[in-house]
Amino acid sequence: xxxxxxxxxxxxxRLPLPSPFRLQAxxxxxxxxxxxxxxxxxxxxxxxAVLLFTxxxxxxxxxxxxxxxxxxxxxxxxxxxxxIDTERFFVISVNSLGSCFGSTGPASPNPVTGCAYGADFPxxxxxxxxxxxxAAVDALGIDRLAAVIGAALGGMTVLAHAVCFPGKARALVSxxxxxxxxxxxIATRSLQREIVGSAxxxxxxxxxxxxxxxxxxxxxxxxxxxxxxxxxxxxxHQSEPFAGHPSxxxxxxxxxxxxxxxxxxxxxxxxxxxxxxxxMDLFDFGAHGATPDGDAVVHAHADSDVARAAAFLKVExxxxxxxxxxxxxxVEQQRRVASVLRAAGIDTGYVELNSPYxxxxxxxxxxxxxxxxxGFLQDRxxxxxxxxxRAPDSLSR
Amino acid sequence: xxxxxxxxxxxxxRLPLPSPFRLQAxxxxxxxxxxxxxxxxxxxxxxxAVLLFTxxxxxxxxxxxxxxxxxxxxxxxxxxxxxIDTERFFVISVNSLGSCFGSTGPASPNPVTGCAYGADFPxxxxxxxxxxxxAAVDALGIDRLAAVIGAALGGMTVLAHAVCFPGKARALVSxxxxxxxxxxxIATRSLQREIVGSAxxxxxxxxxxxxxxxxxxxxxxxxxxxxxxxxxxxxxHQSEPFAGHPSxxxxxxxxxxxxxxxxxxxxxxxxxxxxxxxxMDLFDFGAHGATPDGDAVVHAHADSDVARAAAFLKVExxxxxxxxxxxxxxVEQQRRVASVLRAAGIDTGYVELNSPYxxxxxxxxxxxxxxxxxGFLQDRxxxxxxxxxRAPDSLSR
Numbered sequence: 001x002x003x004x005x006x007x008x009x010x011x012x013x014r015l016p017l018p019s020p021f022r023l024q025a026x027x028x029x030x031x032x033x034x035x036x037x038x039x040x041x042x043x044x045x046x047x048x049a050v051l052l053f054t055x056x057x058x059x060x061x062x063x064x065x066x067x068x069x070x071x072x073x074x075x076x077x078x079x080x081x082x083x084i085d086t087e088r089f090f091v092i093s094v095n096s097l098g099s100c101f102g103s104t105g106p107a108s109p110n111p112v113t114g115c116a117y118g119a120d121f122p123x124x125x126x127x128x129x130x131x132x133x134x135a136a137v138d139a140l141g142i143d144r145l146a147a148v149i150g151a152a153l154g155g156m157t158v159l160a161h162a163v164c165f166p167g168k169a170r171a172l173v174s175x176x177x178x179x180x181x182x183x184x185x186i187a188t189r190s191l192q193r194e195i196v197g198s199a200x201x202x203x204x205x206x207x208x209x210x211x212x213x214x215x216x217x218x219x220x221x222x223x224x225x226x227x228x229x230x231x232x233x234x235x236x237h238q239s240e241p242f243a244g245h246p247s248x249x250x251x252x253x254x255x256x257x258x259x260x261x262x263x264x265x266x267x268x269x270x271x272x273x274x275x276x277x278x279x280m281d282l283f284d285f286g287a288h289g290a291t292p293d294g295d296a297v298v299h300a301h302a303d304s305d306v307a308r309a310a311a312f313l314k315v316e317x318x319x320x321x322x323x324x325x326x327x328x329x330x331v332e333q334q335r336r337v338a339s340v341l342r343a344a345g346i347d348t349g350y351v352e353l354n355s356p357y358x359x360x361x362x363x364x365x366x367x368x369x370x371x372x373x374x375g376f377l378q379d380r381x382x383x384x385x386x387x388x389x390r391a392p393d394s395l396s397r
Numbered sequence: 398x399x400x401x402x403x404x405x406x407x408x409x410x411r412l413p414l415p416s417p418f419r420l421q422a423x424x425x426x427x428x429x430x431x432x433x434x435x436x437x438x439x440x441x442x443x444x445x446a447v448l449l450f451t452x453x454x455x456x457x458x459x460x461x462x463x464x465x466x467x468x469x470x471x472x473x474x475x476x477x478x479x480x481i482d483t484e485r486f487f488v489i490s491v492n493s494l495g496s497c498f499g500s501t502g503p504a505s506p507n508p509v510t511g512c513a514y515g516a517d518f519p520x521x522x523x524x525x526x527x528x529x530x531x532a533a534v535d536a537l538g539i540d541r542l543a544a545v546i547g548a549a550l551g552g553m554t555v556l557a558h559a560v561c562f563p564g565k566a567r568a569l570v571s572x573x574x575x576x577x578x579x580x581x582x583i584a585t586r587s588l589q590r591e592i593v594g595s596a597x598x599x600x601x602x603x604x605x606x607x608x609x610x611x612x613x614x615x616x617x618x619x620x621x622x623x624x625x626x627x628x629x630x631x632x633x634h635q636s637e638p639f640a641g642h643p644s645x646x647x648x649x650x651x652x653x654x655x656x657x658x659x660x661x662x663x664x665x666x667x668x669x670x671x672x673x674x675x676x677m678d679l680f681d682f683g684a685h686g687a688t689p690d691g692d693a694v695v696h697a698h699a700d701s702d703v704a705r706a707a708a709f710l711k712v713e714x715x716x717x718x719x720x721x722x723x724x725x726x727x728v729e730q731q732r733r734v735a736s737v738l739r740a741a742g743i744d745t746g747y748v749e750l751n752s753p754y755x756x757x758x759x760x761x762x763x764x765x766x767x768x769x770x771x772g773f774l775q776d777r778x779x780x781x782x783x784x785x786x787r788a789p790d791s792l793s794r
Contacts, residue, residue: 180633183631190647198608211595218588227581230581251583253581253584284633330624
């Protein structure tokens with residue numbers, strides 16, 4: 001509890017997890033930790049905390065602060081007067097367990113061997129990311145969160161958190177998430193894992209592993225970004241060969257793809273990518289249930305039942321946001337999340353945005369998300385009625 | 398002309414191309430040939446020939462015949478009483494120049510060196526595929542085609558043929574084609590070429606090249622097949638590990654993808670894949686023009702003008718077909734093809750089909766294409782009026 005005094009300003013820390021930290025699939029981590037940043041001040045009643053989950057590749061650095069002035073991944077969404085208003089909320093942003101930006105992951109040294117886990121990192125699930133983050137919330141002495149918010153993987157993690165910790169949050173916001181990955185998303189991600197895993201397992205040299213990561217990331221990017229946007233920005237313009245590309249590029253869209261892939265590869269650990277990607281495909285909200293004695297239990301996928309799982313939820317309000325052009329987490333999945341929450345009696349707002357950025361819209365078109373999220377967080381009444389009352393014209397259901 | 402007597406039954410041959418055969422980008426092939434199959438009988442007036450262009454990966458074997466009883470890639474569309482009725486039409490199906498099923502391509506021996514062309518195969522354009530096929534038509538003594546038909550790459554080749562050989566065909570049918578590739582299609586295909594080209598250029602062993610081809614093909618398949626279909630067929634069902642997969646698979650969609658990719662890799666030459674894929678990205682209908690003296694000229698992409706190119710067309714009727722769920726050749730591109738043809742004064746029918754198979758629909762949902770194509774080919778009047786008169790309920794504009 002002492003790690004973050006209630007009146008601390010924005011800050012970045014690593015918080016130790018309970019050791020051993022048991023994972024859902026049976027593995028164990030010892031001396032694990034999570035990297036956490038906070039923005040705003042915890043209210044004396046400790047009732048204004050918002051927990052933020054990230055997408056696959058982000059760090060905990062969601063906005064700039066005194067110790068790290070670099071722009072965060074949700075810079076324009078968090079701050080005084082912003083959608084997640086730090087004058088009002090105490091925001092806890094956590095680097096996912098299994099990632100490589102300060103939280104324990106495959107690139108971290110295994111305390112038992114002294115070497116990086118690599119392939120020996122235990123099987124990670126989305127629920128483990130939720131649990132490690134909740135451990136950080138516990139360490140801060142926060143009994144109940146005002147809201148849990150996340151997009152993409154974070155949108156899945158929000159749902160995992162809600163079913164693993166009923167009553168721990170008053171509200172949830174799931175943006176471009178899913179109750180479980182679609183077949184098409186699994187196909188796209190498993191191919192990325194096959195390429196990266198093949199290089200890693202064959203003991204390939206660093207250049208080959210980086211090449212595999214670049215290819216995997218390009219497949220990923222093509223599943224994130226809207227086709228319409230690529231067309232507007234690049235059409236079929238031809239370009240000068242891009243320095244550093246193995247075979248030269250001839251179209252501008254290729255140069256751009258190469259540039260963003262190279263940037264990513266320099267930052268992200270390959271086994272962490274593999275591990276978190278797989279966790280996304282294994283997530284199954286409907287697998288959650290309880291024994292007759294009330295103990296939590298995870299059913300096999302064949303026995304998945306989203307309504308049964310949703311019956312455990314105790315959030316009061318929810319907001320589900322989807323983007324029409326999102327191919328990876330299509331709006332059908334967002335509608336399904338909203339309808340499952342509503343069927344469980346939760347006051348749920350549903351907003352469908354229109355953005356050529358597709359799945360990436362939550363990162364790039366924050367002006368569309370700002371009124372939606374701000375409205376939901378300001379409203380203390382019904383999410384649904386808020387939705388119909390204040391939705392800007394640019395939004396469509 | 399003697400290669401196919403007018404009364405020949407269905408047959409498969411290789412026809413020599415004029416030698417040297419000059420390619421659009423400046424290269425030359427000597428002693429090149431194309432593999433051709435024909436179905437039906439050429440009418441005494443030689444006015445009933447239909448030229449068929451294939452997609453990227455198909456051979457000339459579009460339907461079974463006495464010498465090859467295996468099922469062709471458009472088996473159910475061609476034959477007596479079928480959409481392309483061989484009681485009426487003489488169908489000429491050509492394996493694309495640059496491919497590897499009998500036509501000269503990178504896997505063919507270069508007569509100058511005696512070794513396979515490989516990386517030395519000259520730059521191929523979609524127009525070269527059209528020209529090599531037209532050379533086969535010329536060799537048959539056919540002065541004017543009743544129709545030219547193609548889907549995917551074939552849909553592009555139909556447009557290339559129309560602009561390279563004005564007056565050589567009375568009608569055209571372009572299915573899921575494009576005036577030029579979209580940025581998103583270029584990104585998807587160039588990534589495949591990067592992966593395959595990287596293995597080929599590094600002198601990797603056969604297993605590594607096959608691995609690269611499997612990955613490339615998987616990326617391709619994910620761009621062909623509709624996400625809806627994958628969801629219906631596989632959801633997130635888990636499967637037994639697939640024999641032969643390097644790291645084992647855990648989802649059924651992965652096993653399926655591995656299976657279809659392996660099947661392809663055993664059949665298709667890597668450099669042929671690279672070469673034809675690139676030709677698709679370089680195609681630009683609007684680049685075609687003429688000098689003041691009326692000589693054909695190909696402009697730079699920056700000077701592309703589809704209306705100028707369309708002014709050269711001399712087809713009487715056209716049919717453009719798109720599939721709503723096609724991500725690789727989206728319906729916006731199909732509408733554009735139709736509108737450019739109409740603006741050039743061509744009587745053009747446009748049909749948009751709805752199929753979860755997406756880009757692959759022309760191969761798998763032939764029952765949807767049969768009434769559309771049959772109606773167009775039976776009709777001797779207006780394509781547009783045909784469209785509104787007979788379109789089945791399952792079609793929507």
